[in-house]
Amino acid sequence: MLSKIGNILSIRCMLLFSSLLFIGCQQQDGPIKVGVLQSLTGTMAISERSVVDSTLMAIDEINAAGGLLGRQIEAVVIDGKSDWPSFAVGAEKLIVDEQVSVIFGCWTSASRKAVKPVIERYGNLLFYPVSYEGLEVSPNIIYTGSTPNQQLSPTVKWSIENKGKRIFLASSDYIFPRVANRMMTKQIQALGGSVVGEHYIPLGSTDVDEVIKAIAESDADVVLNTINGDSNIPFFNKLANQQLSIPVISFSITEDELLTLDIKNVVGHYSAGSYFQSLKSDENLKFVKQFKQKYGFERTTNASMEAAYIGVHLWSKSVIQANTTDPVMVRTTIKGQRFNSPEGMVTVSATNNHLWKPLYIGQIETDGQLKIIWSEENPIRPLPLPLYHSRRQWKQFLDNLYEGWGKSWAAPSTDQNTDHRHGSNPHAVTSKQDL
C-alpha cells in the first residue's frame, strides 16, 4: 500500500517536474505508422477489402482508447491489386518508404509467399489473417488464421464419427486443397475411413458436372469441400438439382460467401472454422455490433476478418510490453501473447508464431448464418508442420506442386471470374503431385 502511494506520489512529482523542466523532451513525435497490404482491386478485392475494414476498425479502437505508447496509430493502406509481385513491391514500399513498424496483410498463400522474403530481408513483421495449408514457419510472420491441424483434423474426426466413413474430397485445384487433401487422406485412413473420391476443378471454373457425377457415383457418406469462391455456386446448385442428400462440410465457406450462394441449396450443409458471426460470446457480440455500426448493418463478419482484428490487438499488446514498436523487440514479446478475442482466448505459440485457436462446426441456416453444432473450445495447439513427414519431404511436396503448375501456386483457370482463397494463380498448368 505504502509503495503504491509512493508510486503515485512519484508519478505526480515526475509529472510536475517533467512538465516544468522537460517539456517536450521525452515525447516521441508523430504517429506510429503501420502498413495494411491487401487487394483493393482485382479478383481478390471482394474478400480482402473486408479484411482491411476489420483491420482499420481494430486500429481505430486502439486510437480511440488513447493510442499506443501515447501515440496514435496511422494506417498506410497499399493495394496489392490481386497480383502477387505487386504485394512484394507494396511490402518493400511500406517498409522502406513509409517506415512502418508492422504490416497487416495478404490473403492468398501466393501473396504471402511473395511478401515473406521481403519481410524477412528487412526484419519486419507481418500479421497474416487467413487459414491456410501450413507447412510454413517464419520468425517474421504471425499467422492468426487456422492451421490444418486446427481446422481440418478435428473436422475429419467429427465427420467420420458423425456422418460416416466414406468420404469424398471435392476441391479447387490450388495449393491449399492439395495440401489439405494430402493430410486429410492420411487421417481418414488412420481413422478407418476411406476416400471414395478426390476431385479437382480449376479455380473459378463453373464446370462442375464431372465432380457432381463423381459424387453421385461414389456412394459417399460425406463430402469434404475445399472448393473455393464462385465455383461453389454451380456446385451447390447442381448438387441440389441432382437431389443428392450427401452432407457437405466446407472449409472455405463463410458468412461472406453465403451472401452470394443460393441459400435454399446450401441450408443444412456444414462449414468448419475458428470463427462464425453467430458466436454468442460477449467479445463477439461487441465485435459484430461495432463492425455493423461502422460499416453498415448488411455487412457480415468472417474468420479472416476476425483473425485480422486479432492480429492488430496482439501486436498492440506486444508493443506495450516491449515499450517500443521496433519489430525485433516485438517479435520477442509477441511470443505467448494472449487475447480474449471474439472466437475465444487465443495465444501466440512461442515456437511457431501461429495461434492456439478453437474450432467450430456450424450448420447453415436459412438466414445465411451458421448454427454452431459442435465445437472444440479448448484452444487447439497449432502444428503447422505435421511431423509424420520430415520438413524436407514437405518442402519437396510443395516444390513439386509449384514446379508442376509452372512456377505458380494454382492450376490454370478456365475463366476469369475467380475469387480464390488460400492462394492461387490463374495462370499455370495442371499437375497432380503426391508424396
Next chain:
Amino acid sequence: MNIRNKLLLIFMLVSGTSLGLLTTLAINNFTDLIQREVESSLNSIVDEKVTLIYSYIDSWEKTVSTYANMPFVIELIPPLTDAYNLGVDSLEYQKYDNHIRSSMRQLNDSIDGDNLFLIAPSGEIIFSLKHEIDLATNLKNGPFQSSQLAHVFRRASSFLETQISQFRPYSPSQYQLLKELHTSGIMVSKKTDHEALSAFVAAPIFRNDSLLGVLAIQLKGDDYFKLTTDYSGLKSTGDTLISQKSGNQVRNIAPLRDQPNSAHQYSFRLGSEKGIPIQRSVSGEKGSGLSVGFDDKSILAAWRYIPELRWGVVVRINSDEAFFEATTLRQKLIYLSLVVLLISIVVAIYSSHTIAAPLMVLAKASGKIAEGDFSQRVQIRGTDEIANLGTAFNHMSSKLNKVVTNLENSNKALELSNRELDNFAYVASHDLKSPLRGIDQLATWIWEDIDDKDETIDHLQMMRSRVSRMECLLDDLLAYSRVGRVEQKIGTINSKYLLESLFELVSPPDSFTFELKGEFPVFDTISAAFELVFRNLISNAIKHHDRDDGRIIISIEENDSNYIFEVTDDGPGIAEKFHKKIFGLFQTLKSRDEIEGSGMGLAILQKTLKLYDGNIVVQSEEGKGACFVVTWPKKIEQTTYMDV
C-alpha cells in the same frame, strides 16, 4: 512577524521543499530505473528458461516422431502385433519382446525416457520397456483410458499429431513406486510426498498411409524440473518456480532454490491473495512487475505460461534485494539533503540579514519623513538593488525637501498678494471717500453761504465736477473688474485702418500728428480688446502731453508668435521710478485737477493683455517722451477668458 523572519521562513520553505522534492524525484527515478532493469533481466531470464523448456519439448516431439518413422520400428510392429495376439505370457511374445528390448532401450535412453511403449491402433499396449501393470491394457477403454498416455495416444492415432502431454502422476508408475517403497520398508505417510509426475510423447507409426501403431515415450518429471535450477543472474534471493493447476489448487512441481526436496511443497487455492505471479502464469498470462509471492513476500517477478504443458513459469527476486541499491541511495540522499538543508539555513539567515537590515533602516527613515523631518538621509553601502533603493530614497527625500521649500515660497507670495488686496481695499475706500467728503463740505458751504449767489454757483460747479470724477472712478473700476469676465468675440481687423480711426475718434487737437510705421497686418483677433488697448494708449499720449503740437508714432514688428507694437510720443516722459506705479490701480502722476483721469487706464490694459498672453512695458525717461511696447499674440484662442 518582521520581514527578516518572513524572509527566513520563505527561504527555508522554498529550499526545503525543493530539496525534498528533488530528493524524492531522484530516489523514485532511481527506483524506477532499478525496477526496469531488474524487470528486464527477470524477463530475459524467464524467457531463457521458457526457451530451454521449449527446446526440450521440441526435441522430444521431433525425436519421437523420428523414431516412429524409422524403418526398423515400422518393420517390427506387424510381428510384435502377431506375437501379442498370442498373449503377453506366450513364449512367442516373450521371445519377441526380448528380441526388440535392447534396441527399444537404446531409443528410450537416447532421449532420457523413463519408459517406452508401442501401442496398437486399437489402443492395446503391446510393448512396455518397464513391464508395469499397464502392459496389455487398452487405452481406449481400459483402466488407464483417462491417463496422459491415453491422451497422447488419441492425438497420435486420431489426429496423427505428436504432442507432449502434461506432467501428471501416472498410476501404473505410481503403483510401482509404492510397491518398491513398501518392499524397502519405507512407510508412506503423505501420498504427494512420493508422487512422480510423468509426461508422454507419442507419434503415429505408418507404413505408407496405413496406421500400424503408436510409439510413446514416458518422461519422468523430476529429471527435467532440475533444468530450472540454474540461478545465474538471480542474486541470492532469486528463484525459479514451475507450477501447474490441479483442480482449483496451484502446486509447485519443481523444487525451490533453498530446499532441494521441496517439489509439491507449496500449494494454494487459485484466487487467494498470495503467489499472484504464479496464479497469473498458470492462468495463461504473461507479464512482469512488483507483486506478492507465495510466501507473502514482496517480490519483483516475471511470469510466463507454457500452454503445451500448462505450466506457469515464474522467475522472482525479493524486493528487498532488488531495491537494495535504491535503499542505500535513499539513505545517502537523506543525509546529503540534511547537510544541504543546514547549509541553506545558514545562507538564509545571512541573506535575510543583508536584505532585511537596510530595509528596516529605510523604513525607519521613511517614518521620520512622514512625521515631517525631510532632512533624513540613509547611509549607502555596496552597489546592489538595496543600495540603489537607498540612493533613490535619498534622492527622493532631497527632492521632497525642495518641493516643500517652493511651496513655502509660494505661500509667502500668496500672502503678499493678499496684503495688496487689503491695500487696494484701503486705497479704494480712501480715494472714493475723499470726493464724497468734498461734496459734503461743499454742501455745507452752500448751506452757510446761501446768500452769496456767485460763490454758491462756483461751489455747486465744483461739486458737480467732483461727482463726475467719482462717476468716472467707479466706471473704470467696473471696467477693470470686468476684464476677462465677459467672453470676447474674435473678428478680422485691419490694424492700420483701425489705429487710424482710433486716433480720429479721440479727437486730438489739430496740431497733433499721428504716424504709422511698418506693415500693419490684417488678422483675426479680439477686436474689442485691441481697440481698448490702443484707444487708451493714444488718448493717454494726448492727454498727458505737455504741448499742443505733440507727435505720436506707432511702429510694428513681428516674431513667430507675436506682433510687437511700439506707441511712442514726444511728451514729458515718465521718470523711471514711476514705471511700475503707472500700472497700478488709481495711480495718477499728476493731481486729478490738473489732468482729469481715474488712474486706472494702464491697469486695465495690463490686465487685458495678460489675459491673452500679451504684454505691455514702458520705456521712458523724464522729459524725453515715452514709448509703450505692446506684445500682441498673433493667435488668440476664443475660449481664453477669465474663469470667474
